[in-house]
Amino acid sequence: MGERVPQNIQNLVIRDFCEKNNLFYNLSASEYSMSNSHKILDQIIGELKNLDGIVAYSVFQLPKDNKKRYTILTQIIKKNKKFYFALENMKLVNKDDLEKIENIWLIKKTLPDCLKII
Amino acid sequence: MSLYLEKNESELSKKFLKNGYVILKQKNLTNLKYIRSLIVKNSAKIIGIKKPNDKISERFLNNIHKDIKIKELNNFRLKIIKCINEDKDFKKKYFDIAKDLLFALVGNELAMQSRVNLSIQLPDDDSSLLPVHSDIWSGDSPFEAVVWIPMVDCYSTKTMYLLKPDKYKKIHKNFSKYIGKSSLEFYKSIKNDVKWIKVNFGEILIFNQALPHGNVVNEENETRWSMNCRFKSLYSPYGDKKIGEFFEPITLRAASKIGMQYHLPKIND
Numbered sequence: 001m002g003e004r005v006p007q008n009i010q011n012l013v014i015r016d017f018c019e020k021n022n023l024f025y026n027l028s029a030s031e032y033s034m035s036n037s038h039k040i041l042d043q044i045i046g047e048l049k050n051l052d053g054i055v056a057y058s059v060f061q062l063p064k065d066n067k068k069r070y071t072i073l074t075q076i077i078k079k080n081k082k083f084y085f086a087l088e089n090m091k092l093v094n095k096d097d098l099e100k101i102e103n104i105w106l107i108k109k110t111l112p113d114c115l116k117i118i
Numbered sequence: 119m120s121l122y123l124e125k126n127e128s129e130l131s132k133k134f135l136k137n138g139y140v141i142l143k144q145k146n147l148t149n150l151k152y153i154r155s156l157i158v159k160n161s162a163k164i165i166g167i168k169k170p171n172d173k174i175s176e177r178f179l180n181n182i183h184k185d186i187k188i189k190e191l192n193n194f195r196l197k198i199i200k201c202i203n204e205d206k207d208f209k210k211k212y213f214d215i216a217k218d219l220l221f222a223l224v225g226n227e228l229a230m231q232s233r234v235n236l237s238i239q240l241p242d243d244d245s246s247l248l249p250v251h252s253d254i255w256s257g258d259s260p261f262e263a264v265v266w267i268p269m270v271d272c273y274s275t276k277t278m279y280l281l282k283p284d285k286y287k288k289i290h291k292n293f294s295k296y297i298g299k300s301s302l303e304f305y306k307s308i309k310n311d312v313k314w315i316k317v318n319f320g321e322i323l324i325f326n327q328a329l330p331h332g333n334v335v336n337e338e339n340e341t342r343w344s345m346n347c348r349f350k351s352l353y354s355p356y357g358d359k360k361i362g363e364f365f366e367p368i369t370l371r372a373a374s375k376i377g378m379q380y381h382l383p384k385i386n387d
Contacts, residue, residue: 059362066379088362089232103370104362106378107352111361114353 010057017086018055026051031061038063038072045075053082059090059101060108069105073098127222134223138283139315139325142219147320149211154179154269154319156208157236157343160201164194176319179270180340183240191246195238203233212347213368216265219324224263225351227374229365239276239342244335248278249301250308253327257358262350266323269343273316276338281330285311289330305332317344 005013011028018025031040044054053076056062063069073092076083083092085101092101123131134140144150154175161178162169165185170178186194202208212234213220220228239246254260266278281289285308289296296304308330317323325331327348336342348359352367352374359365 090362100366103367103375106375107361107367107370110378111353111356114355116355 005057013057013086014055017084017089021084023052023055023084025055036064038068041072045072045079048076048079048081051081053084055084055086057085058087059085059104062101062105064109066102066105070098070102073101123222130219130222134324134326136283137313138280138286138329139313139323140219140223141315141317141321141323143321144215149215150267150320152211153202153208153215153267153345156202156205157198157269160198161194164197176270179343182238182341182343183243186240188240188243188245191238191240191243195236198238199233199236202236209234212265212267212345213349215267216322216324216349219322220263220265220349223324224349225354226369227352227371228367228369229350229352229361230368231348231359232364232366234345234347237342237344237346239333239336241336241339241341247335248332250281250305250330250332251301252330254357258327258348259350259355259357259359260328261354262327262348262357262359264325264327265347265349266317266325267345268317268319268321268323269345270340271318272342272344273318274314274338275334276336276340276342277315277317278331278333278344279312279314280325281308281312283326283329286329301332304330305334 007030014028015025017023029040029044031037041054048054062072073083076092077094077098084090085092088104090097090101092098130140151172155172158172158175158178159169161182167185209230213230237246237248253262253264268277272278289308296307299307312330315323315325348365350356350365352361352370356365361367
């Protein structure tokens, strides 16, 4: 969503989140830097069988496209896995979580059209 | 004020603009008592004692300095913040307590701070001071308002102060003169113009965080317990504290949901 934080800082935030939430940080993966790429995320979702879930740095790393994002999130729920977002301290486990995430995304996408100068 | 505001909303707005704050006495204490009981329960658990009876909750909190040392205070406070924010009903109850005020002063489509803060100020403790500041100067949006809820009666040095809006104009006009001063010098220069806000348990305070505010060493013989949480109109400008990471939508309306997902149909040539 137009914001980029250095990878080492993202990793620090993820590690800290895992520690605080008693999650075992197994391995890290970096997305391709090409704009709108979610190839690595798709790949991890396909290989989730032996993992409890995914911890992403931010919920705004999900695809900007509503349909694509919805598909990814519902896949996680169907697979009975968890998707955590460290910066926002959020998790996706069920449909209520999905609605919360979608609302935040829709608002974030709407804000550029709202008053923004303080 | 807008002609379409209810009379009581107009009155609240006028007070808020004139004084920089509004205090509202709660008619129903159920939610406040729930929150206080939650805090007492977790405090007792952390200290390692049996939860005191609800009838002596206020006395227990007022005297917590007899059980907690200053050096242990911040860890104790952080543990309680974690526990209360994890309670599934806590934030909703916090919002419900302030709902009427927020709808009148901020709006009815709101974003709420994701984690409610807790301040504990022990008597004579100079390590928990909040020097005079305006939240806007450090990145908050001026579209936010703070809902401050005491768990004990707060008065004199056991409460917070707020610079009166008419006095703030002078600071705003001569800001460069004040910015180089230490917090203490700054406070001394506005000391006679601040309002010490007396708020009892059972009342809630909503204030304009753009106005300089803070606290001093609590010279009373009781501990202050108060919570604070920011609210803003969902679509108003954000400062450094963004939607998702700091704020979350709490009263998203149907028309907004429709609008945010709407795309005009495509016309094929």
